[in-house]
Amino acid sequence: MNLGRVNLLVCIICLVGAVILCRKLVKDGIIKEKKTIYILMAIELIGMTMSIGSGLKNMHIVDQSILRPEAGEGEEILEYDIETSDYSGPVEIVVEDKTLSDKEIEQLFHEAIEEIDGSILGENVSLDEIIKPINPRRSYCNKRVKATWEFGDGDVIMPDGQIDYTRVEKSQIIPVSVLLKCEKQEYLYSFDLQVMPPKVSSRGAIEAYVNKYIGENESAEVYLPGEVGSEKINWKLPKNYDGLLLMVLGVIFIIMMPYIDGYMRQKEVAARQQQMELEYPNIVGQLAIYIGVGLGIRDAIKRIGMSYENENIENCYGKKIMIELSRELQDGVSEYVAMEHMANKSNNKNYKKLALLLQQTGRQGNEKLVEALEREDVLAFEMRQNNAKKAGEEASTKLLFPMVGLFVVIMIMVIVPALLKMQSL
Numbered sequence: 001m002n003l004g005r006v007n008l009l010v011c012i013i014c015l016v017g018a019v020i021l022c023r024k025l026v027k028d029g030i031i032k033e034k035k036t037i038y039i040l041m042a043i044e045l046i047g048m049t050m051s052i053g054s055g056l057k058n059m060h061i062v063d064q065s066i067l068r069p070e071a072g073e074g075e076e077i078l079e080y081d082i083e084t085s086d087y088s089g090p091v092e093i094v095v096e097d098k099t100l101s102d103k104e105i106e107q108l109f110h111e112a113i114e115e116i117d118g119s120i121l122g123e124n125v126s127l128d129e130i131i132k133p134i135n136p137r138r139s140y141c142n143k144r145v146k147a148t149w150e151f152g153d154g155d156v157i158m159p160d161g162q163i164d165y166t167r168v169e170k171s172q173i174i175p176v177s178v179l180l181k182c183e184k185q186e187y188l189y190s191f192d193l194q195v196m197p198p199k200v201s202s203r204g205a206i207e208a209y210v211n212k213y214i215g216e217n218e219s220a221e222v223y224l225p226g227e228v229g230s231e232k233i234n235w236k237l238p239k240n241y242d243g244l245l246l247m248v249l250g251v252i253f254i255i256m257m258p259y260i261d262g263y264m265r266q267k268e269v270a271a272r273q274q275q276m277e278l279e280y281p282n283i284v285g286q287l288a289i290y291i292g293v294g295l296g297i298r299d300a301i302k303r304i305g306m307s308y309e310n311e312n313i314e315n316c317y318g319k320k321i322m323i324e325l326s327r328e329l330q331d332g333v334s335e336y337v338a339m340e341h342m343a344n345k346s347n348n349k350n351y352k353k354l355a356l357l358l359q360q361t362g363r364q365g366n367e368k369l370v371e372a373l374e375r376e377d378v379l380a381f382e383m384r385q386n387n388a389k390k391a392g393e394e395a396s397t398k399l400l401f402p403m404v405g406l407f408v409v410i411m412i413m414v415i416v417p418a419l420l421k422m423q424s425l
Helices: 003-027 034-063 102-119 203-216 242-292 297-309 317-330 335-346 349-364 366-424
Strands: 076-083 088-095 145-151 172-182 185-195
Touching: 102 145, 102 172, 102 185, 242 297, 242 317, 242 349, 242 366, 297 317, 317 335, 335 349, 349 366
Parallel strands: none
Antiparallel strands: 076 088, 145 172, 172 185
16 A cells, blocks of 8 residues: 555544544543643644645655755755665665756856946945945855955955955055856956045044044043044033933833822722632621521621631631621621621622622521522532632633743754754755
């Protein structure tokens, strides 16, 4: 059977097996998050695509034809697995790039010279007036023609095209030669540049003249020149805007303070509400138990408040409300008024509902109140489950970012060596 067909058949079996396994895991309750299934299926599909792509490459090799790299791209090293009567294993094949004819190389030299004439000036106007750095490149014609530059004695024009203005006191003619090389053939192209002293109004010229002046002065104390050529110079220290920047940042901070304070308050209120909702099911459950065994509302709340006083309730806002409610009832405040105070202080819909429930149902006797509290206890338990599920989803979302970061690191570890190997080839 063809190797590509075997590869495709194995991919299909793996994909079907993964689908069946995922369905079983979901059915057994081992996997509860749908996104986990999506990730697994995505991994299977990516692996299937890569495997099919590899199979298509193998199918392409059946006719034993290899595309040779274009001229100038360099040789390419290919790895294959072979089978003969005596050997079975990997081999490396070196495929050199295409060889150009003499006419094609001559045409490339001609195009390279045209590129040199069009790019060597840089920001200059003509070869007879070079006052700015020139632009010598190391290759032309899409890197198929290599270039080696020489600029006279190399004192005025550097290999990268920069000009040493300290050596340009008057106009100079600099002979330039560039050796073009394509495959095994070479061509020498020569021309002249006339480097002019830069205008003293330009930064490069001023820096060159001043640095030359300071370099020639060997005294311990150096005076900055008052003029360069015919231009007078007023020396000033660079302006420091740190103080102004600090003032602007201070103003911005002052403007943002109310918004920051409001955001922090909202965050604090949200955290308080969340904590109160976490405590609510326990409070309702305790009320249902105490009232169910025959205690009145006042006595039940007092017992709950006294039990909370012995605990660490620094960030337990629901318990604090129950302690305050218990103290008010101990001081003789009526149950109706105490419930009103609890509803207003809590500013939470669940505690307001509980206060209203105790106000309305408490007058109908303990039996009605116990039934209402038991229903509320069931709702509170469901609310606790929803909060736990929500907290788990938030935790999984927070863990997603480190996982993505780890995936990026792994991809970099895989891709970077491959890219470096390609560059070395």
